[in-house]
Amino acid sequence: MIKMNGVIKRFGKNTVLTDVSFEVKKQEIFGLLGPSGAGKTTIINILTNQLNADGGNYETGASSFETGLMLDNDGLFPRLSCADNLNVFADIYNIPRKKSMEALKNVGLGEAAKKSVNNLSKGMRQRLALARAILHNPKILFLDEPTSGLDPATARGIHKLILELREKGATVFLTTHNMDEAVKLCDKVSLLHKGKIIEQGAPDEICRRYDSVKTVPDLESVFIKLTGVELE
Numbered sequence: 405m406i407k408m409n410g411v412i413k414r415f416g417k418n419t420v421l422t423d424v425s426f427e428v429k430k431q432e433i434f435g436l437l438g439p440s441g442a443g444k445t446t447i448i449n450i451l452t453n454q455l456n457a458d459g460g461n462y463e464t465g466a467s468s469f470e471t472g473l474m475l476d477n478d479g480l481f482p483r484l485s486c487a488d489n490l491n492v493f494a495d496i497y498n499i500p501r502k503k504s505m506e507a508l509k510n511v512g513l514g515e516a517a518k519k520s521v522n523n524l525s526k527g528m529r530q531r532l533a534l535a536r537a538i539l540h541n542p543k544i545l546f547l548d549e550p551t552s553g554l555d556p557a558t559a560r561g562i563h564k565l566i567l568e569l570r571e572k573g574a575t576v577f578l579t580t581h582n583m584d585e586a587v588k589l590c591d592k593v594s595l596l597h598k599g600k601i602i603e604q605g606a607p608d609e610i611c612r613r614y615d616s617v618k619t620v621p622d623l624e625s626v627f628i629k630l631t632g633v634e635l636e
């Protein structure tokens with residue numbers, strides 16, 4: 405459903421992706437893990453055609469109208485209400501506006517429908533961005549750090565939604581800094597470090613490889629074992 409092969413990306417003289425390759429199958433939840441600046445958002449921007457790559461090739465099995473996108477800078481209209489934010493998208497995608505209300509209820513924002521985005525908490529904004537990303541039942545969903553900075557209960561709610569979307573047939577590509585989240589959600593993960601994939605596989609396999617006591621290792625300790633250097 406998603407494929408990258410030998411992708412290179414430069415910003416000026418700075419090469420931020422060197423030879424990135426991976427594959428995501430239909431209905432998989434794929435996690436791209438890596439520290440800040442590793443190149444995660446750049447990969448999402450390339451796969452969603454917001455940036456061109458400088459080498460390699462890539463493809464996704466969904467048109468832009470069949471793709472849902474939740475980026476870390478949430479891109480919501482701050483002065484519009486939650487409902488109207490979704491209505492704008494419903495109109496663009498030719499979806500009946502009543503779906504907006506359903507989507508808000510799905511993410512636990514039914515009560516906040518009339519609140520303007522300006523007056524939402526970070527967690528509420530994040531959930532609204534997710535509601536917008538899933539409004540049109542996308543085939544592929546790209547989620548850039550969907551739970552960063554959220555309290556555990558809100559994060560669990562988002563995890564549940566992601567798993568439900570997969571059950572309904574969606575393929576999910578998400579980025580995270582959090583190994584626990586990857587273990588809970590992902591069928592497959594790739595670890596990205598300075599624009600290079602340095603490890604990939606099923607999350608529990610990776611945990612076993614990097615942690616002999618069978619707990620979930622934190623991402624930082626995996627990276628230290630892989631690269632021999634502490635993340636800055």
Ligand SMILES: Nc1ncnc2c1ncn2[C@@H]1O[C@H](COP(=O)(O)OP(=O)(O)OP(=O)(O)O)[C@@H](O)[C@H]1O
Pocket residue numbers: 415420438439440441442443444445446447476
């Ligand atoms: N438009 C741009 N122009 C120049 N450099 C950029 C641009 N966008 C990203 N970069 C650089 O590319 C590298 C990767 O950035 P990217 O945003 O993909 O990282 P990330 O893994 O998403 O990090 P974070 O976890 O902080 O979101 C960084 O060194 C960043 O400074």
Ligand SMILES: [Mg+2]
Pocket residue numbers: 444445446476548
């Ligand atoms: Mg990012």
